[in-house]
Amino acid sequence: MTQLFPMYSLPQENAGAALPLYTDVAMDYDRGEPRWESGNPVVVTGLEAVKSWAWRTIATERYRWPIYTWSYGCELLTLVGQPYLAETKRSEASRYVREALLVSPYITEVTVREVSFEGSTLHLTVEFTSVYGKERFYV
Template identity: 40%
Template sequence: MSGIFPIVQPEAAAEPRRLPLCKEAAWDFEKGTPVFSGGKPLVVSGAEAVKVWIWKTLMTARFHFSVYSWDYGSEVESLIGKSFTPAVKRSEAARYVREALQINPYIRAVRQADVTFQGDDLTISCEVETIYGEVQVYV
């Protein structure tokens, strides 16, 4: 028997996207170099791998290297030489940090992106919520 309303099939809930375990080369953040053991790079996974990715992303200028996609890197360097007030520079730098990190599917949120300019140095610290838990980042 047919009714006046078509039969509507409810959509099945989409299967949550499963990401493979995030892996990166272990990184010495003070030296800015990968960590080797026996001539081979050490590999870290999970939250530590995401932390390495974050550090490398923030240290890479966006749009400057053809080996990376245009989604990779940070635009913070573009603030050099701009005549913005210090408050505007901090605000823009924090926005650039969030934009650079939020493209990563392993990152859920970027909180408390704090940017400090002291002379020629730029310091970035933030809390990043990953699928593996929260990590603290200092660049």
């Protein structure tokens, strides 16, 4: 295979290696915070854990927080104040969400079904396919 930029090597995927069971903190999506029980965070695995990660990834501004790598988060806030047409903003929002979520090796496909504005508030319906199955959530 010929590479467009031969001075940079692409990471080699190890197709035979299985991913470990994904574990994460459960989210209360309505309140936008982790769920707690008896003073401890609720832990989930599998598809619900990947959904929790995906939701937080979109809610986290990329490049803003030094604790996160530059590959984590979403660039949706860069659309604020831009003089783009509404269709361009919807298209860019979809692209930003896809790029943010496909960073995860557990997510194989992302589709943004609905993108709308209510005043200055952006609403998204996001569907993704993970190694555990399909899920949908709203942002």
